[in-house]
Amino acid sequence: MSIEFSPSLPFRVSQVKQWDIEADVLIVGFGAAGACAAIEASRAGASVVLFEAASGNGGTSALSGGEIYLGGNGGTPAQRAAGFTDETGDLFRYLMMAGGPDADEAKARLYAEESLSHYEWLVAQGVPYKNTFVPGKLVEPATDDCLIWSGSEQAWPFSEQAKPCPRGHTPQWTGWGGGRLLMDILAARVEELKVDVRYDSRVLALVADDANRVHGLVVRSDGVTRFARARNGVILCAGGFVMNRDMVRKHAPHLMRSDDPIGTPGDDGTGIRLGMSVGGAAIHMNEAFSSLPFYAPESLVKGIIVNERGQRFINEDAYHGRIGHHILQQLGDRIYLLVDSETYEPPIELLRVGIAAAGDTWEEVEQDLGMTAGTLTHTVETYNHHAAQGQDPLFHKAAAWLKPLTTGPFVALDCRIDYAFYPHFTLGGLDTLPNGQVLTDQREPVPGLYAAGRTACGLPRWGGGYSSGMSLADATFFGRQAGKHAATPGA
Amino acid sequence: MSIEFSPSLPFRVSQVKQWDIEADVLIVGFGAAGACAAIEASRAGASVVLFEAASGNGGTSALSGGEIYLGGNGGTPAQRAAGFTDETGDLFRYLMMAGGPDADEAKARLYAEESLSHYEWLVAQGVPYKNTFVPGKLVEPATDDCLIWSGSEQAWPFSEQAKPCPRGHTPQWTGWGGGRLLMDILAARVEELKVDVRYDSRVLALVADDANRVHGLVVRSDGVTRFARARNGVILCAGGFVMNRDMVRKHAPHLMRSDDPIGTPGDDGTGIRLGMSVGGAAIHMNEAFSSLPFYAPESLVKGIIVNERGQRFINEDAYHGRIGHHILQQLGDRIYLLVDSETYEPPIELLRVGIAAAGDTWEEVEQDLGMTAGTLTHTVETYNHHAAQGQDPLFHKAAAWLKPLTTGPFVALDCRIDYAFYPHFTLGGLDTLPNGQVLTDQREPVPGLYAAGRTACGLPRWGGGYSSGMSLADATFFGRQAGKHAATPGA
Numbered sequence: 002m003s004i005e006f007s008p009s010l011p012f013r014v015s016q017v018k019q020w021d022i023e024a025d026v027l028i029v030g031f032g033a034a035g036a037c038a039a040i041e042a043s044r045a046g047a048s049v050v051l052f053e054a055a056s057g058n059g060g061t062s063a064l065s066g067g068e069i070y071l072g073g074n075g076g077t078p079a080q081r082a083a084g085f086t087d088e089t090g091d092l093f094r095y096l097m098m099a100g101g102p103d104a105d106e107a108k109a110r111l112y113a114e115e116s117l118s119h120y121e122w123l124v125a126q127g128v129p130y131k132n133t134f135v136p137g138k139l140v141e142p143a144t145d146d147c148l149i150w151s152g153s154e155q156a157w158p159f160s161e162q163a164k165p166c167p168r169g170h171t172p173q174w175t176g177w178g179g180g181r182l183l184m185d186i187l188a189a190r191v192e193e194l195k196v197d198v199r200y201d202s203r204v205l206a207l208v209a210d211d212a213n214r215v216h217g218l219v220v221r222s223d224g225v226t227r228f229a230r231a232r233n234g235v236i237l238c239a240g241g242f243v244m245n246r247d248m249v250r251k252h253a254p255h256l257m258r259s260d261d262p263i264g265t266p267g268d269d270g271t272g273i274r275l276g277m278s279v280g281g282a283a284i285h286m287n288e289a290f291s292s293l294p295f296y297a298p299e300s301l302v303k304g305i306i307v308n309e310r311g312q313r314f315i316n317e318d319a320y321h322g323r324i325g326h327h328i329l330q331q332l333g334d335r336i337y338l339l340v341d342s343e344t345y346e347p348p349i350e351l352l353r354v355g356i357a358a359a360g361d362t363w364e365e366v367e368q369d370l371g372m373t374a375g376t377l378t379h380t381v382e383t384y385n386h387h388a389a390q391g392q393d394p395l396f397h398k399a400a401a402w403l404k405p406l407t408t409g410p411f412v413a414l415d416c417r418i419d420y421a422f423y424p425h426f427t428l429g430g431l432d433t434l435p436n437g438q439v440l441t442d443q444r445e446p447v448p449g450l451y452a453a454g455r456t457a458c459g460l461p462r463w464g465g466g467y468s469s470g471m472s473l474a475d476a477t478f479f480g481r482q483a484g485k486h487a488a489t490p491g492a
Numbered sequence: 493m494s495i496e497f498s499p500s501l502p503f504r505v506s507q508v509k510q511w512d513i514e515a516d517v518l519i520v521g522f523g524a525a526g527a528c529a530a531i532e533a534s535r536a537g538a539s540v541v542l543f544e545a546a547s548g549n550g551g552t553s554a555l556s557g558g559e560i561y562l563g564g565n566g567g568t569p570a571q572r573a574a575g576f577t578d579e580t581g582d583l584f585r586y587l588m589m590a591g592g593p594d595a596d597e598a599k600a601r602l603y604a605e606e607s608l609s610h611y612e613w614l615v616a617q618g619v620p621y622k623n624t625f626v627p628g629k630l631v632e633p634a635t636d637d638c639l640i641w642s643g644s645e646q647a648w649p650f651s652e653q654a655k656p657c658p659r660g661h662t663p664q665w666t667g668w669g670g671g672r673l674l675m676d677i678l679a680a681r682v683e684e685l686k687v688d689v690r691y692d693s694r695v696l697a698l699v700a701d702d703a704n705r706v707h708g709l710v711v712r713s714d715g716v717t718r719f720a721r722a723r724n725g726v727i728l729c730a731g732g733f734v735m736n737r738d739m740v741r742k743h744a745p746h747l748m749r750s751d752d753p754i755g756t757p758g759d760d761g762t763g764i765r766l767g768m769s770v771g772g773a774a775i776h777m778n779e780a781f782s783s784l785p786f787y788a789p790e791s792l793v794k795g796i797i798v799n800e801r802g803q804r805f806i807n808e809d810a811y812h813g814r815i816g817h818h819i820l821q822q823l824g825d826r827i828y829l830l831v832d833s834e835t836y837e838p839p840i841e842l843l844r845v846g847i848a849a850a851g852d853t854w855e856e857v858e859q860d861l862g863m864t865a866g867t868l869t870h871t872v873e874t875y876n877h878h879a880a881q882g883q884d885p886l887f888h889k890a891a892a893w894l895k896p897l898t899t900g901p902f903v904a905l906d907c908r909i910d911y912a913f914y915p916h917f918t919l920g921g922l923d924t925l926p927n928g929q930v931l932t933d934q935r936e937p938v939p940g941l942y943a944a945g946r947t948a949c950g951l952p953r954w955g956g957g958y959s960s961g962m963s964l965a966d967a968t969f970f971g972r973q974a975g976k977h978a979a980t981p982g983a
Binding site (some may be wrong): 258 | 498500501506594623642702703704739740741743746749763765769770771773775776777778801803805806818821823845864866867870874877878886887932933
C-alpha cells in the first residue's frame with residue numbers, strides 16, 4: 002500500500018478496509034496529559050490504547066520540574082501547613098488574569114473549584130508531596146521541598162485583584178527535574194490499569210467521515226501502517242509545536258529571537274495539525290511562555306531590568322516568564338539587569354549572563370554600555386529615590402524587593418536576547434471545552450475528538466500571565482476531564 | 493434540501509448531484525483583489541463567475557483611500573517627476589523590513605521587480621494619476637494629487653537599509669476616499685470583459701474531494717442554494733476577519749483594546765475559513781494594521797509620544813501604523829502626544845484626541861497628568877537637549893522632525909487607547925505562493941484553490957512594518973497573479 006498520509010488530511014473512514022486495532026478510547030501521546038486521560042478513561046471502564054511516538058513515556062512533562070499549580074478551597078495541605086488560606090475566588094481571579102485578554106472563563110472556574118480535589122487525586126495516584134514551603138523567589142526548589150511562589154501572585158497587578166498565595170507544588174524529589182518522578186508515577190498507574198501502550202508508534206492521520214466526525218486514526222509502528230478505531234473518541238495529547246521552527250516562524254516569529262526552545266522532538270505540532278485537519282480551531286498560536294529565569298539567586302530580583310535605551314519596562318518581581326514576555330517585545334536585543342554590590346550574586350551558569358559593564362558610579366556603567374548620557378542614570382536615580390521610601394510608583398514592584406542600588410561597584414548583567422538563555426514553549430493550540438472536546442471555529446464540538454496539554458489552548462494562553470506549574474496543571478487536570486468524557490461521552 | 497453548509501466544512505464533490513453553474517474560474521469577493529483576479533483570468537481567456545455577498549462591488553477597498561504602494565525600476569512617473577529615483581533593490585529591502593520577522597521573500601522580490609509594470613497596468617485599466625507629489629507627513633492627500641510618503645521610508649530603522657522614496661500613489665480624486673474611484677474603474681473593466689458577476693451571493697462552502705482538491709463551491713442567492721463548478725480553480729478574495737470579533741478575540745485579542753475595526757460586514761473571516769476547511773494554513777493571525785493616524789497636521793510629528801509612565805517608545809516620525817502597533821504593546825491605556833505652543837495644531841476631529849493637560853512648564857503638565865515627578869520632565873529634557881543638536885540618540889527620529897519643545901504653554905494630547913481613534917484591520921490569513929495558490933501547513937499547494945487580498949497573508953503581515961498602500965498593492969498585484977494562474981494553471 003503506497004497511500005501517503007498526512008496529519009493535515011483526515012483519512013476517510015469509507016476507505017478503511019479493516020480496523021487493525023479497536024478500543025473505546027485512543028490516546029495520542031504519553032506525557033502528563035495522555036497519562037491522566039488514560040487513567041481516567043480506563044478507570045471509567047473504557048478500553049484504552051495509548052500511542053507514543055517515542056520509545057518511552059514522559060514527553061516534555063518528564064523534562065519539567067514536575068511543578069503543578071494548585072490551590073483554592075481553603076488550600077492544599079502544603080499551603081495550610083505554611084499558614085496560607087487559599088480561597089477559590091482568589092485562585093479563579095488569578096487564573097483569569099493569567100489567561101490574559103481572552104482567558105477561558107469556563108476552564109478557570111472549573112479548575113479553581115476542583116483544584117484541591119485534583120491535588121488529592123494526584124496524591125492518590127502516588128505523587129509524594131512533602132508539604133513544606135520554600136519562601137522567596139526561585140524557579141524550582143533545589144531540595145525535596147514542595148511549595149513555592151511560582152508565578153506573579155505577589156506582584157503587581159495580580160496582587161491587587163487576587164489575594165496572593167503560593168501555588169507551585171513540586172513532588173518530593175531532590176533537585177530540579179521532578180517531572181520525571183511525576184511521569185514515572187503516572188506511568189505506573191497507567192500500567193497497573195493495563196492500558197494498552199504502544200511505543201514507537203507515530204500517528205499519521207486521523208480517520209474521519211465527510212462531516213469530520215472522528216472514527217479513529219492511522220498509526221505506523223514496526224514498519225507497518227495500521228488502522229485503529231476509536232469507538233468513543235480520540236484524545237490528542239501530543240504536545241505543542243515549539244520544535245517545529247517553520248511553524249514557530251509562521252505563528253510566533255518573535256520566538257525566533259531566542260534559540261532555546263523547550264520540548265522533545267515530539268513537540269512538532271503534529272497534534273495540533275491532526276485536530277485542525279478535521280476542523281478543530283487552533284487559537285492564540287502566537288502566544289508562548291518565554292522566560293529569562295534570572296532568579297534565584299533571589300537577590301537579583303532587587304536589581305532592575307532595562308532595555309537598550311536604559312528604560313525599565315516591567316516590575317522585576319513579576320514571574321520570570323512575564324518578564325521574558327515583555328523583554329521579547331522590546332526594540333533591540335540588548336537587555337541589562339542592573340545590580341549594586343549589595344544585591345549582586347552570580348547568576349546561574351545556565352542563564353548565559355555575564356557582566357556587560359561595571360563601574361564605581363552608574364555614570365561609568367552608562368558610559369561603558371554606550372548609552373546616552375543621563376538615561377540609565379536617570380532610571381536608576383528615579384528607582385533609588387522611590388525605593389528608599391519603599392515605593393515604585395512606575396512599575397509597582399513590591400516593597401520587599403525595593404532597595405536603592407547605591408552601593409558601588411555597580412554592575413550591568415548582559416541579558417541580550419540573542420545570547421542569554423530564553424527558554425520558551427508554545428501556548429497556542431486547539432480550542433477545547435473544559436471536558437476536552439475539540440471545538441470548531443464556531444465553538445461546536447468536533448464529534449469524537451478531544452485534546453489536552455499543549456496540543457490544546459488551555460488555561461495558560463498568554464505569555465504575560467503564565468506561571469510555573471500552569472502547563473502541568475492544565476495538562477493533568479484537563480487530560481483527566483478528556484479521559485472521563487471520552488469514556489462515557491453520553492453521560 | 494435541508495443540508496447544513498459551513499465555510500469550515502467542505503462539501504464532498506461525490507455528493508454533488510448537479511452543477512448549476514460552471515466556469516473555468518470562480519472568484520469569491522468583488523473588492524480590489526477579486527476585481528483584478530477577474531480581469532486577468534478573463535483576459536487570459538478563462539470564463540469567470542464572480543460572487544459577491546453584498547449588493548454592490550467594492551468591499552473594503554472601496555472604503556479606503558485607494559492608495560497603492562508602487563515603485564522600483566527607477567521609479568513611477570510620479571516619483572520621477574518629483575525627482576526621486578526608486579531602485580528595485582531599495583523597494584525590495586523596504587518590503588522585507590516591512591514584512592517583519594517572517595517576511596515573504598518570494599512575494600517581496602516579485603513585487604519589487606514588477607511594481608512599475610503593475611503601475612502601468614493600473615493606468616491601462618484607466619486609473620488616473622496626476623503625477624504630482626505632496627511632501628510632508630499626511631495620511632492621504634486632501635487634494636487630487638498623487639504621490640505621498642505613506643510609510644516609514646524616511647524613518648529609522650528603515651531609512652538605514654533602504655534608500656527612502658515616497659511610494660504611496662493615490663488616484664486623481666479630490667479628498668479622501670479614492671478607493672471608491674479605484675473600484676469603479678476596476679469594476680467597469682470587469683463589466684467590459686463580460687465577467688459573470690453575481691451579487692447578493694453568499695458562498696456557503698467549498699466543494700472538494702477527499703484529498704482536499706477544490707472542485708467548486710456552494711453559493712446561496714435569491715433564496716436558492718446552487719452548486720458551482722470551477723474547472724480550474726476557486727479564488728478567495730473575501731477580505732479579512734476584523735469584523736468577526738469572536739475571531740479577533742481568539743487570534744488577536746490585543747485589538748480588542750480598540751473599538752475601531754475598519755472593514756465591511758464581509759470581513760467576517762469567511763474567506764479564511766473556507767481556505768482552512770480544505771487544509772489551507774492560516775498564518776500570522778495575530779498581526780494587524782493598528783494605527784493612531786495623528787498626522788496631518790504634520791506639525792504634531794514634532795511632538796513626542798509617551799506612555800503612562802512618561803516614557804517614549806518609538807520614533808514619532810515612523811508611519812502612524814507602526815506607532816499604533818507599538819502603542820498597543822504598552823502597559824496601560826494612557827498614551828500622550830506632547831507638544832509645545834510652536835508645534836501644537838488641533839488634531840483632526842476623527843482622532844478623538846482632546847487636551848489632557850496643559851501648563852506653562854512641563855512640570856505642570858507632568859503634575860496635571862498625575863505622573864511621577866521627574867519622569868515626563870526627564871523624557872522631555874532629554875529629548876529637547878538632543879533635539880537642539882538635531883539628534884535623537886534614543887529613537888533616531890530624523891532631524892527634520894526634531895525641535896526642542898521649549899515654548900510654553902505645553903500640551904499633552906490625550907490618545908488613550910480605550911477612547912481615541914485606533915483604526916485596525918487584520919493582516920493574518922491564508923499562506924499563498926506568489927501565484928496565489930493556497931498552501932497547506934507543509935507549504936504544498938491546495939489543488940484548485942487560490943487566495944488574494946486580506947483573505948491571504950500577503951506582503952503586509954506585520955503591524956510594525958505596515959505602510960499605507962501595501963494592502964491594496966498586495967490585493968491588486970497578487971489578485972492579478974491568482975487570476976492569471978487560475979486561468980492557465982498548467983502554464
